Amino acid sequence: MSKVINSDDEKLLGMLRRNARASISDLARALNVSRSTVQNRMHRLEQSGVVKGYVLEYGSAFLSQLVSAHVAIKVRQKLTTKTNVELKQISQISELYAISGEYDLIAVVQAQSTEQLSHILDEIGNLDGVERTNSSVILETKFKR
Numbered sequence: 001m002s003k004v005i006n007s008d009d010e011k012l013l014g015m016l017r018r019n020a021r022a023s024i025s026d027l028a029r030a031l032n033v034s035r036s037t038v039q040n041r042m043h044r045l046e047q048s049g050v051v052k053g054y055v056l057e058y059g060s061a062f063l064s065q066l067v068s069a070h071v072a073i074k075v076r077q078k079l080t081t082k083t084n085v086e087l088k089q090i091s092q093i094s095e096l097y098a099i100s101g102e103y104d105l106i107a108v109v110q111a112q113s114t115e116q117l118s119h120i121l122d123e124i125g126n127l128d129g130v131e132r133t134n135s136s137v138i139l140e141t142k143f144k145r
Contacts, residue, residue, distance in 0.1 A: 005050060008033075012041055013051075020054040066110045067117050068138040071124060072103035079129030080104070086127050092120050103134065 005013070008031070015027055028038045045051040058066075075083050087096055087107060095108040107124070111117035117137075125133050 005045070009041060009045060009050070012038065013045070016051075016054075020057075063110075066112065067114050068108065068110045069117060069121075070136045070138065071107045071109055071121065072099075072134040073105040073107060073124065074102070074131040074133070075104045076129045076131055083127055083129030086129075087124070090120065090123060092116070 011031060012027065015022060015030060024035050024038050024042075028035045031038065042051070073083075073087075084096070084105075087093055087105070090109075092109050092111055093107045094110050097106045098104065099106050109117065109120055109124075111120055121133065121135055124130060
């Protein structure tokens with residue numbers, strides 16, 4: 001099945017990006033189409049792999065209480081897969097990216113406090129495959145899409 005989407009799909013995806021829990025009825029009303037059209041379109045987007053799933057997004061009041069950091073991670077090449085699996089087990093890592101340059105990965109870590117962040121950074125640094133890390137605490141989010 002093709003992963004090409006049309007402008008109607010883009011409108012639906014935009015609405016779901018803003019509120020993934022919107023009801024089929026609300027989506028249909030906003031798009032001026034039938035409920036079955038929205039259901040069929042969503043099913044097609046899911047089956048074609050355009051939509052992978054629906055996730056929990058923290059509210060701004062909760063996020064503002066978290067301490068977030070970008071953690072650049074240098075990994076021993078022979079232990080890359082093992083390290084990635086171990087990093088995935090750390091629930092406070094919300095995102096992990098492979099990058100080019102001096103470091104191999106960047107993790108986004110979200111902690112309840114600077115003390116918890118320090119413990120998580122130690123946990124990451126003590127993994128077998130990790131050679132070194134470099135952390136930057138996020139002071140303020142200017143915008144996020």
